[in-house]
Amino acid sequence: MLITEFDPWKSNMCTCPLKYSLNPYTGCSHACVYCYISSYIKDPFHSRPKKDAVREVEREVKKMKDTTFISLSNSSDPYPPEEREIGITRDILRVLNSYGARFQIVTKSDIVVRDADLINDNVVSITITTRESKRVEPGAPSTEARIEALKTLSDRGIKCTLRFDPVIPGINDYYAYDVIHSVSDYVEHVTSSTLKPRKDSLARLERVFPQIRWRELYCENIGGSYYMPKEERLKLMLGVKSICDEHGLTFSCCREGFDINTGKSCDGSHLLWER
Numbered sequence: 001m002l003i004t005e006f007d008p009w010k011s012n013m014c015t016c017p018l019k020y021s022l023n024p025y026t027g028c029s030h031a032c033v034y035c036y037i038s039s040y041i042k043d044p045f046h047s048r049p050k051k052d053a054v055r056e057v058e059r060e061v062k063k064m065k066d067t068t069f070i071s072l073s074n075s076s077d078p079y080p081p082e083e084r085e086i087g088i089t090r091d092i093l094r095v096l097n098s099y100g101a102r103f104q105i106v107t108k109s110d111i112v113v114r115d116a117d118l119i120n121d122n123v124v125s126i127t128i129t130t131r132e133s134k135r136v137e138p139g140a141p142s143t144e145a146r147i148e149a150l151k152t153l154s155d156r157g158i159k160c161t162l163r164f165d166p167v168i169p170g171i172n173d174y175y176a177y178d179v180i181h182s183v184s185d186y187v188e189h190v191t192s193s194t195l196k197p198r199k200d201s202l203a204r205l206e207r208v209f210p211q212i213r214w215r216e217l218y219c220e221n222i223g224g225s226y227y228m229p230k231e232e233r234l235k236l237m238l239g240v241k242s243i244c245d246e247h248g249l250t251f252s253c254c255r256e257g258f259d260i261n262t263g264k265s266c267d268g269s270h271l272l273w274e275r
């Protein structure tokens with residue numbers, strides 16, 4: 001199955017609406033230092049297109065409920081550098097359009113602009129976490145390229161959101177104002193969350209940023225993910241929310257358990273149904 005239910009385990013921390021997940025690629029060449037796919041995907045930082053993906057999506061999309069939508073992608077990026085040559089995500093968008101399926105693209109890449117003609121009234125969420133993206137997202141396009149992509153999509157009338165996610169204290173929390181301010185004319189909503197590493201991503205972060213006392217900071221384990229204490233997380237999320245308020249943007253946090261959201265959905269997907 002390529003189109004699968006998102007969060008089939010129904011985690012208590014997840015407030016996402018019913019949606020489907022679709023990953024055109026296995027693994028992700030963006031190789032973000034904080035990424036947790038290394039806990040369940042072999043050769044995690046090398047994108048490989050899924051075999052027969054376009055045909056399989058066409059077979060599966062016919063069975064989808066038309067009241068929901070597909071999120072591309074959650075365990076990889078639909079626009080790794082390989083997509084420029086391979087074009088599998090573009091072919092999948094064509095199929096989704098031919099069946100009228102709604103979708104939300106979640107990416108760190110400006111390659112998404114190439115497919116603006118296929119996005120129509122669907123939603124694009126671009127993740128930007130810092131101005132120094134090569135430190136934490138070495139294989140992904142620069143922050144400036146992502147901002148430019150949001151501008152281009154927004155100029156073309158496509159609804160966009162920002163993911164300022166994950167927030168890592170001491171690494172990118174102080175970029176919140178700069179990032180949100182830079183894209184505030186191009187996005188309608190911001191989704192944010194604090195970093196919640198798994199065992200292996202925590203070990204990788206310890207190697208890359210030894211100056212942070214990770215084990216002291218991440219002292220709670222909830223469902224296999226490490227969490228900072230609630231007060232720390234709330235302080236960070238309220239900080240991001242106040243910047244969104246200042247810029248007239250709706251805000252939601254993801255898997256935090258806080259009742260502070262001003263957006264109608266945590267993932268920005270409400271924009272799919274607002275016209």
Ligand code: SF4
Binds near residue numbers: 031035074075076108
């Ligand atoms: S873009 Fe997403 S899936 Fe890809 S390496 Fe970064 S965090 Fe992981």
